[in-house]
Amino acid sequence: MDLNSLWSGGNSLNPLEIFLRVTILYFSILFMTRLMGPRQVGIVSAFNFITHAGMAHVATSRMVNPESSLTAALIIIVVAYSLSLLLSWVDYKFPSWVGTSPISLVKNGQILQSNLKKAYVTMDDLLAQLRLKKAHNLSEVASAVLEPMGELSVVKKPESSPVTRSMMKIPEIPTGTGAILIYDGKIERQSLKPLGLQDTWLEQEIAKKGFSIPQILLATLESTGSIHVSVKSHE
Amino acid sequence: MNKIIEFFQSNELLSNTGFATRTVVSIILIYFMSRFLLKRAAGQFTAFDFVFLWMLGALAVAPLLDGKILFATTILATATLYLWHFLISWLSVRSHTFASLIRRQSTLLVEKGIINEKNMRKSFFNNDLLLAEMRLAEAHDLKEVNQVRLEPSGHLSIVKNSKNLPPTPADFKIPVPPGGLPTVLINNGKVIQENLILLGLTEVWLENQLFKRGIINIKDMYLATISPDGEFYYSIKNFH
Numbered sequence: 001m002d003l004n005s006l007w008s009g010g011n012s013l014n015p016l017e018i019f020l021r022v023t024i025l026y027f028s029i030l031f032m033t034r035l036m037g038p039r040q041v042g043i044v045s046a047f048n049f050i051t052h053a054g055m056a057h058v059a060t061s062r063m064v065n066p067e068s069s070l071t072a073a074l075i076i077i078v079v080a081y082s083l084s085l086l087l088s089w090v091d092y093k094f095p096s097w098v099g100t101s102p103i104s105l106v107k108n109g110q111i112l113q114s115n116l117k118k119a120y121v122t123m124d125d126l127l128a129q130l131r132l133k134k135a136h137n138l139s140e141v142a143s144a145v146l147e148p149m150g151e152l153s154v155v156k157k158p159e160s161s162p163v164t165r166s167m168m169k170i171p172e173i174p175t176g177t178g179a180i181l182i183y184d185g186k187i188e189r190q191s192l193k194p195l196g197l198q199d200t201w202l203e204q205e206i207a208k209k210g211f212s213i214p215q216i217l218l219a220t221l222e223s224t225g226s227i228h229v230s231v232k233s234h235e
Numbered sequence: 236m237n238k239i240i241e242f243f244q245s246n247e248l249l250s251n252t253g254f255a256t257r258t259v260v261s262i263i264l265i266y267f268m269s270r271f272l273l274k275r276a277a278g279q280f281t282a283f284d285f286v287f288l289w290m291l292g293a294l295a296v297a298p299l300l301d302g303k304i305l306f307a308t309t310i311l312a313t314a315t316l317y318l319w320h321f322l323i324s325w326l327s328v329r330s331h332t333f334a335s336l337i338r339r340q341s342t343l344l345v346e347k348g349i350i351n352e353k354n355m356r357k358s359f360f361n362n363d364l365l366l367a368e369m370r371l372a373e374a375h376d377l378k379e380v381n382q383v384r385l386e387p388s389g390h391l392s393i394v395k396n397s398k399n400l401p402p403t404p405a406d407f408k409i410p411v412p413p414g415g416l417p418t419v420l421i422n423n424g425k426v427i428q429e430n431l432i433l434l435g436l437t438e439v440w441l442e443n444q445l446f447k448r449g450i451i452n453i454k455d456m457y458l459a460t461i462s463p464d465g466e467f468y469y470s471i472k473n474f475h
Contacts, residue, residue, distance in 0.1 A: 015311055022315035029290075030323075033283040034339065052282060056289030063312045064297045064304050092359040102367060145370060148363075153370035166398035170406050173397045175381050183331055223394075 006070060013066045021070055025059040028074055032081040046150075051084045105152070106130075106144035119146050130154060178220030181227065182206075185214040195221070249302040257298050260306060265295045268313065281338070281387050290316060338387055345383035348396075358385050369393065412464035421459035424472070434461070445469075 002010060006017050013021070033052070055077055062073035090097065103119045105112055105126060116126065126144070133154040135141050140160035145153050165172070179191045187199055205227055206213055217232045249257070268291050294313050298304045327334040342354045344365060355365065365383070368391045374380050379399040384392045404411045418430050426438060442453070444467055450456065459469040 013308070018308060018311050019315050022312045023319065026316060026319050029286055030283055030337070033281070033286055034337070036282055048282070049285075052286050053289050056286045057293050059286075060290050060293035060297060060312075064294065064308045065301065088359050092356075092361050092364075095361050095363050101363075102370075147367045147371060149367070149371075151371050153367075153373075153375070155370070155375050162401035164399050165402050165406065168402050168406070170402055175394050175397050175400070177382065177384065177392075177394060186331075 005066070008071060009065075009067045009069045011066060018063065022063050024070065025063055025073060025077075028077055029055065029059055032077055036081060036085060047087065048084060051080060055080055102148060103146045104143065105146055106138065106141050108143075109139045109141055109157075111138070121146065126152075174223050174225075176223040178222045178228065180218065181221055182213060182216045182219035182229075184218070185216060185232065187213060243306055245303045245305055253302070254299060257306075261295050261299055264306075264309070264313075265292070268295065271317065282389075287316070287320060341387060341392075342385045343382065344385055344391070345377070345380055348377070348381060350377075354385075360385070412462075415463040417460040417462045417468065419458070419460050421453060421456045421469075423458070424454040424456055426453060436461075 002017075004010065005013065006020060032055075036048075058073055058076050058080075062068045062070055103115050105115055105119065105121060111123070111126070116123070129152040130136075130138070130141065130144060133152065135144075135154050135156060137160075140156050141154060142157040143155045145155075147153055179195060180188050181192065181197075181202055182188065187202060189199075192199070192202065202219075203213060206216060206219065206229070209227075209229060211229065211231060215232055216229050218230045220228050222228050243257075243260075291313065294309050294316070297309055298306050323337060327337055342358050343351055344354055344358065344360060345351065350362075350365070355361070360368075366377075369375065369377070369380070369383065372391045372393045374383075374393045374395060379395050380393060381396050382394040384394075386392055418434060419427055420430060420436075420441060421427065426441065428438075431438065431441065441459075445451075445453065445456070445459075448467075448469070450469075450471070455472055457470045457472045459467065461467055
């Protein structure tokens with residue numbers, strides 16, 4: 001194997017060199033996207049989308065093209081993702097610089113024609129989007145807003161929305177997502193502690209259900225205060 | 236035959252027929268790539284899943300963009316990508332610690348109705364973005380919301396306060412039928428035997444059910460399903 005042709009490119013790549021190039025590029029992209037986190041959302045979503053597509057292309061061309069330089073690809077990937085991160089930060093810090101704000105398309109069942117034109121949305125597109133959001137009658141729509149990321153958010157009028165518990169005067173109950181108590185047969189101590197719960201208490205509760213902790217795939221403390229368990233399957 | 240083989244050799248100048256032949260191979264390659272893709276890739280997209288799909292696409296068409304690139308190179312590169320991708324997924328399912336290294340955890344942006352500024356800053360979420368994303372998730376008012384969580388896919392999952400949620404049968408102690416999915420019994424005129432066996436039903440029972448509804452021939456049936464509460468649904472073929 002020629003180290004020089006692996007890193008800087010040569011006339012041809014042997015299978016081992018291709019394997020190493022793909023491996024190095026795969027992990028560098030994995031690392032950089034991990035660093036970017038879930039920031040593909042938001043006003044700059046199209047921007048992040050295109051950056052990812054471009055970087056995928058840079059990586060693949062260096063995987064298969066013998067004359068290309070691997071070192072250059074790594075530099076490109078690092079610079080591009082860092083810049084993308086910086087721009088996301090600018091966007092977060094100074095949203096007015098990007099200057100995209102939500103556009104109201106429907107208000108109180110009335111279509112706002114001038115805004116429709118401004119946003120380049122046809123009436124058919126609007127109706128299709130409303131149908132997808134389960135608003136089949138325009139009269140039910142209190143407000144439809146085109147968000148900066150290009151999706152439509154729909155708010156139905158209260159009289160067309162489902163009855164809520166407060167309207168029925170049903171007493172409040174705690175809501176929230178369950179805390180994980182046992183994950184794959186092991187007690188999750190970092191989530192037990194803030195709740196002020198003890199290992200022994202959990203062991204007793206699980207024993208009451210007729211199981212032991214290693215048998216449990218997942219145990220969660222639900223918002224209602226009860227424990228829900230999923231048991232491991234026997235293979 | 237020799238001519239066809241020529242299309243797959245490294246070539247500076249490829250004829251139009253050469254490109255057409257290579258295109259056929261590329262598309263077949265993409266078909267097989269998608270067949271062996273992990274199901275997750277289509278569901279919970281993370282940024283990396285996007286990049287992975289783009290890399291596969293770019294690899295598959297590389298021999299079309301440059302006559303010098305061989306399919307052997309593309310296939311070897313794709314195989315390497317798949318090797319790592321499957322290995323990482325395999326390890327993620329087996330080790331919690333490994334999974335948390337590779338995949339991001341979800342972040343709480345709003346907790347008990349209060350915005351968590353530290354997590355907002357870490358996730359580059361400003362108030363405009365939070366409100367816009369919440370509207371999209373059908374929660375347009377912060378006062379109705381108990382918890383907002385940013386998922387690794389970049390979407391928000393929202394828990395509303397109980398008073399802003401629709402009541403459920405449990406609130407009124409209304410008896411409910413068993414829930415779950417219906418099972419397909421007849422699909423396009425054919426009885427699905429394994430589903431009948433699974434439910435402990437027989438073909439004779441099915442024929443009786445159909446007969447009661449005035450259907451003599453199973454072949455006339457386009458679709459028949461049975462709900463968990465034992466109710467029968469059917470749709471007869473349209474004869475034009």
